[in-house]
Amino acid sequence: MTIRYACVPVANLWTAPEKVREVDLPSLGNPEGFHDWLGRMDLDRRKGLYGRLESQLLYGEPALVLEEREGWVRVCLPRQFTHKDSRGYPGWVPAAHLGFTAEYHRAQEEGPFIFVTAYRSHLTLKKGETLTVSFMTRLPKMDEKDGEVIVLTPQGEKGRIPVCDITVTHRPPVTAPTARVETARRFLGLAYLWAGMSSFGFDCSGFVHRVFEANGVSIPRDAGDQFRFGQKISSTEELLPGDLVFFAHEAGRGAIHHVGMAIGDNRFIHSPNTGNPVRLNNLADEPYRSEFCGGARYDGTEPLE
Structure with a gap:
């Protein structure tokens, strides 16, 4: 392998x-x-x-x-x-x-890294070629010059990315749960994409996965696993901003099919489905009221194994 x-x-x-x-x-x-x-x-x-x-x-x-x-x-x-x-x-x-290049592979072990914290950013390669890269793209940092960070690309060459679009760290620090809400709100109106994991289009679980990642917390990729590994919350009254909320078929008793994030006042933010962009809803709205099956809280210490 x-x-x-x-x-x-x-x-x-x-x-x-x-x-x-x-x-x-x-x-x-x-x-x-x-x-x-x-x-x-x-x-x-x-x-x-x-x-x-x-x-x-x-x-x-x-x-x-x-x-x-x-x-x-x-x-x-x-x-x-x-x-x-x-x-x-x-x-x-x-x-x-x-x-694969050996230089890039070695750099993955060493760090530090740049994480794209902007909605999207432009990575300039040699001869002026530009790539538009997604929120939470991670690349090894090499240097910094004239308002740009020099990074190493997977192709083994250097590229430049604006300092204002990134943060430099080995891993994003764990933030307060309310910071997740602020991050999530930046994507209101972004089109849904099945299996999407980028700021060009998220699915429901990909959306919360990237939001949590940006705030220093690792969670599983899919909604069912996200529910399984978090600290369980049984009722909407117990929810705090930054908690995950889950919805299941068969009036909440069947398989989990959707996830969002609580933002307070009984509301949540989510990437609903094809044709419906990232938006806010109330947990009292249908079908969410009938399909709510519980919540999960992550503080960054949960073992994913």
Whole structure:
């Protein structure tokens, strides 16, 4: 088993190569193809991602390679905890979207790192090429000059990113739960994307995963696991801002299918579903009142194993 790193701003993690549709083909190409793909999909095609797309990797994120087949790589994502595989979230990625250099690999062990804390940022590479990278992209810091931080890219070359868009640390510090609410509010109006893990589009669990990550707390990738590993909250009266709230089929008694984050006054923020962007709702609203099945609290000390 070897390790490689995402070398495009957002790499899709597919259920299987055979699940890719014709409309998805641009996303398999160069970095600009990802944006073309997003722009091509109407509402029905976005809904059609269910059962096809599993998750996403951000630029520089590691993947453990399990198998290679005809331009594709089967991987696990060690930074995305799941019950599906103890090694990380499983799926398939185009081989061209992953790379490896010894220098970048060494830098991953040393730090410090820049974390993109802006909604999005622009990474300038050699010859002026620019990549638009997502919130919570992490790259090794090399230097700082003229209002820019010099970073090492997965391709082993240096790039520049504005100081105002990042924070430098080995790991984001654990903040007060109310800080999670402030972070989440920045994404109000962002379009939903099934399996989305970037600020180009989140699904419900990907949204809270990145918000918690930005505030120093590691939580699992999917809603069911997020419920399982947090400190349980049984009623809405016990909820505090920054807690997770969960919703299940069969009037709250079945399988968990949705997650949001409490913000106070019986309200929560969430990325609802295809066609509905990140927004606020009241827990008394339907169907949320009927489907509420509990909450979970994370303080950053929970073991994910």
